[in-house]
Amino acid sequence: MNKIFCAIIFSLSFQIANDFSLLDINSTSQTFSDNIGPSYFTDDIIFVYFGHFGWGTCGARFEQLNELYDQLISNNILNVKLIGISKQQLSSSSAAWTENSDVPIVSDLINNPTWQAWGSSNRDVFVLNPNQEVEYKVNMTSTSAYDIDEIYSTIESLALDNQGIQMGDGNADGYINILDAVLTVQFILGNINLTNEQISIIDLNSDSTINVIDTVELITLILNE
Numbered sequence: 001m002n003k004i005f006c007a008i009i010f011s012l013s014f015q016i017a018n019d020f021s022l023l024d025i026n027s028t029s030q031t032f033s034d035n036i037g038p039s040y041f042t043d044d045i046i047f048v049y050f051g052h053f054g055w056g057t058c059g060a061r062f063e064q065l066n067e068l069y070d071q072l073i074s075n076n077i078l079n080v081k082l083i084g085i086s087k088q089q090l091s092s093s094s095a096a097w098t099e100n101s102d103v104p105i106v107s108d109l110i111n112n113p114t115w116q117a118w119g120s121s122n123r124d125v126f127v128l129n130p131n132q133e134v135e136y137k138v139n140m141t142s143t144s145a146y147d148i149d150e151i152y153s154t155i156e157s158l159a160l161d162n163q164g165i166q167m168g169d170g171n172a173d174g175y176i177n178i179l180d181a182v183l184t185v186q187f188i189l190g191n192i193n194l195t196n197e198q199i200s201i202i203d204l205n206s207d208s209t210i211n212v213i214d215t216v217e218l219i220t221l222i223l224n225e
């Protein structure tokens, strides 16, 4: 087979390895009964926990991550999402996870193809960037093998980086400068059209309107660069 063709197939299969689309079984989750996975939550830093349903060690670690997620949200780090994934044959014990959590929780299909595709062990947590690339991975079986504060700070810094790169950079060139201010003013004057994504990026006070307030905030950002 052609080498380039092989490389394309390999890179395609590599890209989809860090994703899935499985039914959210947690009735208190916002995405309950939807098929969800990392790519479902665009722009978010995703952390996926692989474990066995039940109240044992797997359940305790899930609870710890669930508390970490709540802490991120209460600290206004909103572009993050925890997903818990277990196995279909353990579904009868899923209440151990769903009772005290409102995050998406899924069961893998028969023969656990997602666990296999991810090369996951029991109690692994993967932290993914919005491109479904693994930024961090740790096994939470032994309490001496992981540091919950390190997991928190890893997710927090990825989330803040992701916000920082985006907000204000209307022309998406990686810099926040006068070109973005010109873009914003031109849009306010009605001289140009922008995509919804660009509009949300330059809407610095997040009030769904682009006006002089956003321009002032953008100029402040530029002066502070």
Ligand SMILES: [Ca+2]
Residues within 6 Å of the ligand: 168, 169, 170, 171, 172, 173, 174, 175, 176, 177, 179, 180
């Ligand atoms: Ca820019």
Ligand SMILES: [Ca+2]
Residues within 6 Å of the ligand: 202, 203, 204, 205, 206, 207, 208, 209, 210, 211, 213, 214
């Ligand atoms: Ca605004």
